[in-house]
Structures are given as structure tokens and as C-alpha cells.
Amino acid sequence: MSQHIYMNAFTQCCPTPQSEGQWKNPRDRSVPGFNDPDFWIDLARTAERGFFESLFFADVHGTYDIYGGNSDAGLKHGVQVPGNEPTVLFPLLARETKQLGLIATYSTTYFEPFLTAKLFSSLDHFTNGRVGWNVVTSYLSSAQRNGLGELLEHDARYEKAEEYMNVCYKLWERSWDDGAIIRDFKNDALIDIDRVHKISHKGEHYQVEGPHMCTPTAQRTPFLVQAGGSPRGLEFGTKHAEALFTIIQNVNRAAEMTNQVRQYESIAGRDPGTVKIMTGIGVVVAETEQELKQKIDRYKDYASVEGLLALFGGWTGLDLSGFKPEDPMDAFDTEQMQYFSTFFAEMDPTRIWNFGDMCNYMKLAAISPVITGTPDQVADELERWVDEGGVSGFNLIPVDQPGSLADFVDLVVPELQRRGRMKTEYPKQQLTLREMFSYEGNTKLPSTHPAKQIER
């Protein structure tokens, strides 16, 4: 039997988040759609029409201000700004769909763990277990200047995040036993206080007494996602996450990376294959070669290279405003740039990349690989990533919105369904997001997960 392909639709409550300039594309409705619930309902329904497992919202709390040493380019091109808080949409989107999972980025740096635990429990209650948390430790220094947390050195951030997770786990998994609401008329007790526990966490970074504010939800701990690509991030992710959102340049690298994740999994003592590896991918699909070419050309015409470089600058800390198109990729002699030099070279090892090539490459879906073709060709290539690269599925990075997703749903999904790679219907009874990414009945974290192993 062909391996199921898991699908997540990537988005953010802002203008097209990773394809700056598409606001000029008549097909794009993300401006001013990002302020309008109807736009998000339509996007969620489109993902559900295509039997996607989930819709994922990234989020940032500052402007992109590395490029040119200020936020001018970031603002001018609407680089992930303006942007709204996505979690407040989830109960609405859950009601307007039947099964689609809803995943939000939420930072361990900006929010106290007690409040994060409360928020995600509330979301899980109000969506009946369809919520995921993308755990991030945050990266924009502009957010710090907005009064948000201390921007710790990379590894220290992960140390602190470990403790943060433990606090959340204690609140979600240990604070309320099942059945604590007893409605005991005789003793006038709504709650059995012996089944509600303080967590009394006293750590290096956090002191949290508890109990948790919320009763156990369908999933208790929300479905956990992690998107860090660094070695330390990968270690953190394979320890805690149930799905990794990664960016991998090609199928060969995917095979290496997925092997590595399986090893880390086994080191962390988790069931092999538990962690779903969702790789970021852009897809441009059309029924004919001619339509496809037109679509790609139009996307590239509308792209704002300056905006993309502002985006890239925020991700890497590199100000690329001084570069010329013909500059070789290693002209910026930093570790980060060498990484990206190699990164892009591996996208197409048959040629020498210069800076102009990189800019051109980013026009479709920033640094994600892009598959272009007819439905058949796209499906072939996606299967290759899964069968040879070992990935579990894809994080679809949109170029325009909702066009990219709608194209994929209308053209690629039917082909993947014919090949037995995607569902043709959702389960009759609504499942939790954790079940959607594993199997029916698997609503809670397994005993091998670190959440289950911390001391009381």
C-alpha cells in the first residue's frame, strides 16, 4: 500500500508571508483579506476540501529590519506586517470546518507558560481537540525592542524552552486527573479536590504553583509541532514534537535528514516513526505546460526581490542590501552565508549560483524548494520525496492566497487520491489532530513522550 502523504497548509495572518509582492497579483486576496474572518474561513474550507490534515499559522511580533539597517523595506513590501494574532480565529475556523486541524506558532519567549497552557487548553476545548502548538523560541530582535522578553543566545533559548515545556506538561498532564468534576450533590462538591493537583514547579527560569486553570481537553497536551532547523533545534524537536516542519533542499538531503531524525527519535526513546516530517514546499501547478509557464512568469513578475531580501535578512541576520546580482554566493564571508551558499547550491547542484540566481529563486516560495508541473508531474515528484526522501508529507508554502492552495486542492489532490496517497473522505466521527497525524484512538501523548516521564 502506498504511504499516506500528510498535508499541511502554511499561512500567516498577514499579506502573503513568504512570497513578498504577490499583493499585486489579481489572484491574491490576502490583502486586505488578512483582516477579514471570511478570508480565513475560505482558506480553511479550501484546505478541508482537499482533505489536508491541518492549517498552520506562523506569527511574528516585530518588523523585519535587517535589510538596509532599518525597517523601510520590510514595511514597504508588507513583510509579515501588518499581522494579526491567529489563535483568536481558531474556534471560529473549527466551527466553519469539520475536521481540519489548526496549528499556531506561539513563542516560549514572549508568553508565560501558565498562560500558554491555559490558552491552548481553551483552544483545544473550543475545537474539540483539533489544535496544535508550534513551539518556537523566537528570533526577531525587533520583538525584543517591542518589550518582549530577553533575546537569549540560541542554545540558552533552547535550555530555557526545555523548562518551559516541562511546566506546560505538568499543567496539561499532571494537574487534573480525569473525572475531577464529580457533581457530588450529597457533599456539595462540584470538584473532587483530591483529583486536582498543584504542580509546584520551582525551576531555574520558572516558578509555577498551579493547579492548571483548565480541565483536561480531548488531547490534554495539544499536538506538538516544532520548526527549528538548527542541530540544537532538531534535537529539541525530535524530543518533544510530533511533527517537524522543516525546509530541505532536495530528495537526497531529505533522505539524510529523515534518517537523522529517526536516529534522534530512538536516542530520545520515542517510538520510531512517531515524528512526522513535514517539509516545506512550494507548488505551482497547471493543467498544461503553457498555462504553467504563464502562471510562473506572472508570479515572478509580481515578486518583490527587495521584500524577499528583507525577509531573508530577518531569518539570517544578514543585510544583503549591498549585494549585486552577479556577486558569487560566498561574497558575504560569514558562517550563515556559507550555509545558504551551500543551501542554494544544493537546490540545483548542476550550476554555480550567484546572488542574482538566489534572488530569482526566492521569487516563488522564498527558500523552500518549488515543484512546478502538471498535476501528474507534481504528484510524481511529491511521491519521490516521500518514497526516496522519507518525508511524511508537506508543508505547502503558498505563493498567492488562496490561489496556491486552491490549485493544489483542485489539481494535485485528486491525482494523489487516485494514487492512494491522500484521503478521499474524513472519518465519520471527528478525530483529534493527534489522531489525524497518527491513528484513530491515539488522542493522548504516548508513554514514551517526555511529557509522560517528568517527575511529579
Add this chain to the structure above:
Amino acid sequence: MSQHIYMNAFTQCCPTPQSEGQWKNPRDRSVPGFNDPDFWIDLARTAERGFFESLFFADVHGTYDIYGGNSDAGLKHGVQVPGNEPTVLFPLLARETKQLGLIATYSTTYFEPFLTAKLFSSLDHFTNGRVGWNVVTSYLSSAQRNGLGELLEHDARYEKAEEYMNVCYKLWERSWDDGAIIRDFKNDALIDIDRVHKISHKGEHYQVEGPHMCTPTAQRTPFLVQAGGSPRGLEFGTKHAEALFTIIQNVNRAAEMTNQVRQYESIAGRDPGTVKIMTGIGVVVAETEQELKQKIDRYKDYASVEGLLALFGGWTGLDLSGFKPEDPMDAFDTEQMQYFSTFFAEMDPTRIWNFGDMCNYMKLAAISPVITGTPDQVADELERWVDEGGVSGFNLIPVDQPGSLADFVDLVVPELQRRGRMKTEYPKQQLTLREMFSYEGNTKLPSTHPAKQIER
């Protein structure tokens, strides 16, 4: 013409928040409704059916643990625990209703102003301007032990809150000019960067650079509510708020208090009568005296005095677990208790109150005055509060949910409509919450509001 009576429905995402024990009442659906979006949709639709201006959600982030020196009683009786985060419901509730305003308590102690400003702008976008913020500085020490902020001395909290408000005002009112999204194809500019401003706030408590993450909403600054009852709280409230949620014992005291607010308003340089004074009130209404008596008796039978004292303990810091029913009200010789001794005495000055009287009194709607009667009698009394007491309207404290609200809507609202005190229809075109509490066209804060007077 009779003065319009503004109506707000009070609630909290937990078991009946101010009438502990009603979970035993077969009419009450708040347990387990508080975890279910359908319960909240039903409540919001009921308020809208009764042409209420708004639905208000209180919120806490800790247990009530003064009574008996621990949280046993608070937990056992479900005193505002378990509880969910209410703001994530707002876009859903807005979609399932047409005009009802949605107000959330959000604490200046637990959330950074940059994030609070983003959250409320997002909510205002997603509800098309129907959102209000109840500014609180927080009071439960258990929240501090959950890792949430520093519990400052009362006045210092308000000092810090002043700066907090200034940061939010700068983000909401000064950061984005109208029309900053220009979609300038020629210059490849989505945004006119000259119309987006950093706020560069550097104060004693907060450093926030900006710009704000969100574009201006229908209201820019959400409708502002304040619920503090202390002199310092009242000063803060009359300076910043557009509606005050208060608790006043009787009509005479209301007249004094509303006069005082009008004076404070004038000192603060605000337009007289701008601040709507919404006083907390419980209402038990039935068509006949016999039904009424039955309903009151049933409410009192179901009430949990221990739970109410746990609630009272959290509000006042007083552990009343050692009291006996026959103890006089001033047996606890503290300033707080003297205040409440006077407070209760004024509810009914014709008798000497003892501790048992107080417990008995609290059975319906905790410390709020309660009006009981037939629809006609209730309407008479509400009119007296407005005409003689000078209040703008009422914050309806439920006994059971949704029963108390439904009773009011079905029985009292038609009578108030007949008397020209309440709307018989909502405006054809949806208005903002600010307009609902003032007049059509008044979507933004007026120039006399402090938000408009801070320096750039």
C-alpha cells in the same frame, strides 16, 4: 423622552462565576457548558435577542485560596475555576450574532502592552469593531505564584497601568495613519512607510519601539471599560474608561457615586456624561409572586455559602472561615471588613446585619444588589436606579446560566421596551461597540480622551 437603559450581560468562562453552587440547579447549563462553544453562542444570541449592548467576560489566572488558608473550598465549589481564556471565542461569537458587543477582561500585569495591543486590534478587526477591553490591574496573589507578574501595591499598580495605557494608545492611535496601505504598483509599495510610525516609547516600566503590528481597526482603540471600585481605581477609570462597571448598594449611594464620576470626568477634561456607569445587579424575575418565591427559594437552596465565602476571600483578602452566622459584621476588625460591614448595611439600612445575613444575602448574586419581582416591578426598580441614581444602565450578574439572562430577556426587556427604555431593533447597518454606547458615527475616541493627548 425616557433615558435609554444600557444593558451588559456579565459572565466568565467557568461555572456560574458569582453564584457558587448553582451547578446543582437543573436549569443551570454552565457546567459543563463552559468548555463548549455552543453554550457561549447560545448565551450571546440570548443577549442579542434582548438587544443588550454587550456581553462581558471576566477572567482570572489563579485559584481562590484565602478561605481556610488554602484553595480547597475554591476548588471544591468551582469558584471561577476551571476557566478558559475568553478572547478566543470572540470572532466566533461575533459571527454567530449581528451586533452584540464583546468585552474581555485583560490584565495589565500579566501581558506585555505590545501583545495586548496586537490582540485587541486583531479582535477588533475580526469582529468589525465590536470589541471592548476591561482594563484590570489584577488582584489574586495565586496568579503571582503561577509566575504572572509582580503583585504591586495597589496605587503602584495604577501608576504602572497609566504607562501601560499610554503605550497601547500610542500603538493604536499614533502608529498607523489612515490609508497607509497604498497598493502603489508603480513604486512596488504595498505600504506608504511615511504613514507608519515607530512609537519609541521609553518609560519607567516599558520600552516599546513599534510600529504596531496591526492596521487601524474600526475603533482603533477598543471600547474601554474599567471595573475598579477604589478611589484610585475610580480616578483611573474616569480618566480612561468609556464605561465603568461598578457595584453600588442602593439608589442613594448611586446618586452620590454618579455625581462623583461626573465631577471626575470634568476634572479629567472629558465631555460630561461620556462615561457610562453600569452598575452590577442581580435580577430574579417571574410572572407571578408564587413562581418568584419558588425560584428564589431554589436558588438559595442550591447556593454554596462556603464557595461564596471563598469568592469573597479572594476579592477582599479576608479569611472568613472562622466566622459564625450570629457574629456581628464588624467582628473582623479590619479596614476591609469595616468597608463591607457598611457595604452590606447599606443594602438594607433598616436592620442590623450579622455574618449569617451577609452569607444569606450573597446567595443570589454575591455582593451585587438583587432586584426580585414581576416584570413590572423589576422595570420600576431599574428605572428608579436610572432616574434617581443616575446610572446609565446595568451589568446583569447571572445566578444561573443561561437562565437568569433568558428570564431577563423574555420578561423584563419587553417591559423596558414598552417604556421606551430599550431598543426594539438594532441599527440596520452594524455599528461599532463605541457607537452602541454613544451614538452613530462615534467610532473613534474623542479628542478629549487622554489617548488623543499624549505626546508623540
